[in-house]
Amino acid sequence: NAGVTQTPKFRVLKTGQSMTLLCAQDMNHEYMYWYRQDPGMGLRLIHYSVGEGTTAKGEVPDGYNVSRLKKQNFLLGLESAAPSQTSVYFCASSYVTGDTEAFFGQGTRLTVV
């Protein structure tokens, strides 16, 4: 049981480049989330999904897009990367409404130069 797997683990982008971060979970969870973690600011929610085919904006959605075409996958896209998007990105999933235990991936460290 792999849990939540993020790909890639590290990436360096040039300003203006695009990329997609992949999150996969094998726990049949309905809810999936993308967070970014910056020093001294905890985790901030970018986008989330409450089920296959649905997405919603979180606290800091600007500059990002997401898709949930399959229940087990949640993709985070950066269309035109900016230095302000340098961060560690975490994907998480949880089972049902009201579930307080979210399972996190190992994170993706993204640097935009």
Added chain:
Amino acid sequence: GESVGLHLPTLSVQEGDNSIINCAYSNSASDYFIWYKQESGKGPQFIIDIRSNMDKRQGQRVTVLLNKTVKHLSLQIAATQPGDSAVYFCAETGNYGQNFVFGPGTRLSVLP
């Protein structure tokens, strides 16, 4: 907007002592309060939660206390061990668990 914050950014304790990590929250409407542990290079890991209608909840070596009067949450770790060294986040969520709001974190260092 509403936020969850922490009183202290760092905490150092001697191995074997008890640790107390504090958190202040501002959203009285939150239904659950949660503690997560994040070890270096890893994602956060759930420790324990408490529902807003409770004052105390105990787990294995951990106790969470909720004081709704002063909007304060704390995590107590008994007999702190080197493996407890990590960053601890408090978080809050509504009843639907759709949006966890995290505080900035407290780094716990366990001294030998």
